Amino acid sequence: MSFHVPEKLRIHTGPMGSDASAGNNGAFLVRCNHGQWVNVIASDGMGWEHVSVSRRDRVPNWDEMCRIKALFWDDEDVVIQFHPRVSDYVNLHPNCLHLWRPIGVELPTPLPLLVGPQGSWGTR
Numbered sequence: 552m553s554f555h556v557p558e559k560l561r562i563h564t565g566p567m568g569s570d571a572s573a574g575n576n577g578a579f580l581v582r583c584n585h586g587q588w589v590n591v592i593a594s595d596g597m598g599w600e601h602v603s604v605s606r607r608d609r610v611p612n613w614d615e616m617c618r619i620k621a622l623f624w625d626d627e628d629v630v631i632q633f634h635p636r637v638s639d640y641v642n643l644h645p646n647c648l649h650l651w652r653p654i655g656v657e658l659p660t661p662l663p664l665l666v667g668p669q670g671s672w673g674t675r
Contacts, residue, residue, distance in 0.1 A: 555575065555624075556577065557581070562578040576595065576596070579592075583614065585614070587615075589606050589611055591604050591605075598653060600651070601650070602650050603644075603648070604619050604648050604650070605647035605648075610646045611646070616650065620650060630651060630658075631650070632650060
């Protein structure tokens with residue numbers, strides 16, 4: 552299980568530009584399955600792997616977030632989207648969502664049966 556960035560999608564110029572020497576930190580432009588683009592900022596500091604995912608026109612949808620999860624983590628990695636206390640809200644971009652995974656900690660997950668019968672809606 553590992554966090555990894557898609558080097559070929561890294562933004563190299565401008566204020567968010569970087570190169571491979573930045574490791575898992577940087578900005579990336581990702582084309583999703585429907586042909587639209589999402590902006591991603593990735594980091595792996597202070598005990599967390601993290602990506603922020605944004606679009607100019609709207610909040611990213613489920614399929615876009617799944618595409619980003621698949622690009623930056625392995626299939627069996629569990630990542631989370633927090634809904635923090637209102638007093639902890641930070642909103643620097645109105646159309647941005649975040650995925651997180653603590654480094655070196657296995658996240659608990661509910662049994663799939665608690666969500667519903669497996670196979671009832673197909674698989675990803």
